[in-house]
Amino acid sequence: MFPYFYYNTILKRKYSEFIALSSLYMVGFVEVIKTFLLPVKFILHWFCVFTLIFFLQLFLFWTDSFIPGKGMLFDFAVSHFVYILFTSFPSSVIGTIVIFILRQKAYTENRLLSFLLLILTTCFIFFFGYINLNRAKKGRYPLITDRRIPFLSRHFHFLDDNLIYIEIVKNSSLRGIVIHERNNPPGLSFRESGEYISESSVLLMQPEGVAVEIPSESLFFPYLFGTEPFLGRFLEDVAFFNTDIQNLYNSSKRKFSLVILAGVLFSVSLRVFMRLTRWPVFNGIVIIFLFRLFFALYKIIQSELIIDISVSIFPVPRAFHLPAFFFFMVSLVFIAWDFLLAPGRSSSRSGRESLKR
């Protein structure tokens, strides 16, 4: 009787409690393990984003310097790999953070841990990537110059606002050149011959001896990859950010570190917006908007007007830390909101969880 009673009342109950407690610990353990897997996930995400941006930049570079009928110079493009990597790198890290936040289905239990891990991983990628890219840039991969003749017989060539038609292209010498200056009507003028000097990328036209500088971009497709203003401004802002980060790395490692840290902190702190409302679509749209705003603000803060104002308020060395300072301050507000004020898991369950309830 007793053992049966013991089993039925005390042991069974304790066993069930034990199972329940063990399950809870297991769940917690799995959450911790999951959190520690976060850097791995992030690096995989970054790798995908970076590869995509890198290849798009490479394609753009290739097509921009494409000469019809003369194929693609793979050596030429390969020699520019490091430079293309530089233009893809900073924005790819910031972009990955945003994509990563948007893809997070449920908010992890270990908010602080995941927050710290994300910042550490991002900073690691940034600093490690930059140091190695700069090493690679220093003479390991010499740039190959495209020495091909950028003209074709019986073709028009776009040169700034002008059009140049060439009848015969024989090596570097050209014959029968018709020029149409769009802004200088009435339109057509003729030059008997010309000589392309590939060392200096100059077209020397006879008989007057007029020299025209030939750009490295293709002379055949000037408007193929033009963007509308809405997108153009975004791409300009991103390009500004990428260039500025590189300049900071070359001029001052301290400034570079501060700006990187501020940028990473700002991007990671955006995750608080995933709990802004109970409607994740809305939250996602807000985060994309803030991502766009980040690049715009970065450029605005670096504008002459803002620098002048900051110089009049702060001492000169500190005034130039304004972007880092600004993004630090905004990030701190977001972080405080995230850890102190924003609601917990109730608004962040997955769709399936919510549906089951």
Add this chain to the structure above:
Amino acid sequence: MNDFFKKALLVLLIFYLLSFAFFFLISILTFPSVSYLDIYFWRWVWDNSLHNFIDKIIPVHTTALLLLFSFTIYKVKISSIIIFFLLFTFFYTFLTEGIEPSILKRQHERAYSTELARKELENAEKALKEGRLEEASEYIFRYLHIDAENAEAKRIKEEIDKRMGKAPERDMQSITERFAKKEGYSAEDMTAIAKEYFENEDFLSAHYYATLALRLDETNQEAKRIASAAWKEIESFNESRKDERAKELFRRKKEGQTALLAGNPVKAYYIFNSLKDEYPEDPDIETFYALSLNKVQEVAFFTEEITTLEPLPGYNNIIFASKEEKYSEVFLIEKMISSQRGTFFFNIEVIGIDEEGGLAYHIRAPYGKLLHNSISIRCIHTNDPSESITPVSLAGKGEEVVRYIFSMPLTPDQIKDFRQTTFDDYNSKSILELLDLGKTLTVHGFQGEPALLAAVLRIVAPFTFILFSVLSMAAGIRGRSRGGLPHPISFFFLPGFPVIIYFILILYNYLLRIISGFLLFLTGFGITLFILIILNALMLSLPLRVIFEEGRL
């Protein structure tokens, strides 16, 4: 119609109507009066609203689906989803391929008409100010041809008419005109006219007016004297010149015939045209006149054809190269107008290059006409050769310094495609036109890839529409609102959704353009299209996986 269809159609219809109303309002407020005449206001507003609606339909559609799947529909059949997306993709394709190109064409034409009309009005005002009434009248006529109801133009026309009406009327021409209108004339007036003609040795007219004067007043001695003297002159003229005239007629007929046979139809035309007036009964002249006129129209055109066309809108800044047997030619055309009478060019410039790359000829002409497989730049006057507008030779060497006719394998539609446009201007063309343009550009000095790239992107556009539709469905389901509606203030920001989605869309299109451009250069049109379709299918599988995972299908 099942529940899903009803809800989806209702939500989409509301969003479509709201967005169209928004663009309509924006168009009313932002009408660019600098670029368009007031008469185009409503037409421009309508077309611009429609253009913006079509251009931004994906963000609007996506926002509607996001809302739909975030709040209302939880589980739908896959067949319903497929039919739903296919229907809207057909609708989207109809809008982008059937409506959009014609809207853009109309807007371009209106902008051009406005520019032209304003120039005419400016010229009319200037000419009026400087007292050149005939010219002012011509300019204002052209302006009113475009904008007939403009008050300012009407006022200028009235002023011109008024001032032209006040001009001195006592000259000979005005008297004869009034006579032709049968206004009150005295015998003295008629005698004065007759005397004038007699002094100018126009004895036939002098006799005619003197006779009319005598009919009014039989006692008018002066009229009698002029009539008699004029008749005597006519008689003596007939007698003395009878043989000479026959000889002269024969000589001129022979000259005309020789010119025609020698391949100079313009000279032949002028000879027979003048003979036709002098000898209207001569059957030889009539035959040779018709023959020479036909031949002239094969190599030249008349000033009358072109002057009335000038106020019409056309296509500007056309440049292309062409290869004929001996020379390569570069054409620059300031304006091209196509009408029922034919295709005409204004300010045309041609450079001919020989096989060695040397300059053969450089010619500029104010007018040109597209004839059968050729362009003529010889613009002749109907009656007076001295009034003909001839081309100017700017440079050249050899026999071909001046040419009047150039071989032209292009059709008018193909020629106008050589305007210097931007990539976005290809939106006003259909896919088939773009494919054809790709080939034509290559033959005439340009690269065909931009047109082919535009065609590829247009073919892929419906896939983008489906992709964004499915993506929005997946995002809507996965990002479904937890526990009811969010705070009402969230809906205040709803208009921002299409803006952000539009940003994502143009970024996606830009990336697609880069990939397509690269593939096009590397592999050609067919393979690029194949790869892009595969790529789109792969991308489509990602949101579909999400939808299946969430158990909505």
